[in-house]
Amino acid sequence: MIQLYGLRMSNYYSLIKALMIEKGVEFEEVKAPPTQEEDNLSRSPMGKMPSIGVDGQYLSESLAIAAYLDRIAPQPALLPSDPLAAAKVVELICHLKLDVELVARRCLPELLFKKPVSDETRESAKAELIKGMAAVDRIFVGGPYAAGDTVTLADFYTFYTFGLATGIGKAVMDLDLLADYPRIQAVIDLMAKHPSIARVEAEKAG
Ligand SMILES: N[C@@H](CCC(=O)N[C@@H](CS)C(=O)NCC(=O)O)C(=O)O
Known part of the structure; x- marks a missing residue:
């Protein structure tokens, strides 16, 4: 199960949540405001949201997360095959x-x-x-x-x-x-x- 860190008010958090739903990926939402605290920086080096947790590893930046989701759940495809x-x-x-x-x-x-x-x-x-x-x-x-x-x-x-x-x-x-x-x-x-x-x-x- 993937953890999605951030707050629902964030447009990029919402985008990643929508992509996980779109692709049928199992996830849980973890409330995490954007801070410069170490725990948040370890997930997201600029302290921003969203970030995700995958088996104890973390990933930030929505485009990187979207690319990862596309690999683990290729359907429905959100990038053309060409x-x-x-x-x-x-x-x-x-x-x-x-x-x-x-x-x-x-x-x-x-x-x-x-x-x-x-x-x-x-x-x-x-x-x-x-x-x-x-x-x-x-x-x-x-x-x-x-x-x-x-x-x-x-x-x-x-x-x-x-x-x-x-x-x-x-x-x-x-x-x-x-x-x-x-x-x-x-x-x-x-x-x-x-x-x-x-x-x-x-x-x-x-
Ligand atoms: N390039 C990042 C931008 C993420 C971003 O701007 N997040 C905002 C919320 S939507 C944020 O965390 N702002 C607080 C801050 O910059 O400290 C992405 O695509 O994920």
């Missing part, structure tokens, strides 16, 4: 993570703790987000899923990237991140009804 198509899915995920989620996250303290970020941080994050959105849109396939006609890992990252980024865009930057990106909005709407994600979101309330 090597280049699979790499394109990972490319899209990298841009979602690095050029949208991580950029928006710089302004998270203002949304979470009402602790205003500096004008410089807000303006630079906004400019980078606009650029990041254009980059994502450029390689976003759509129709109806992020990478084409089947669900892939990129759809899970799309859902959980924008869960965080649109809230920050609206509350901190007066920016409607998805206004000009209906194909991305359509994937989010579709994935909200996807059973594994719907269960994770429902359990957040409990």
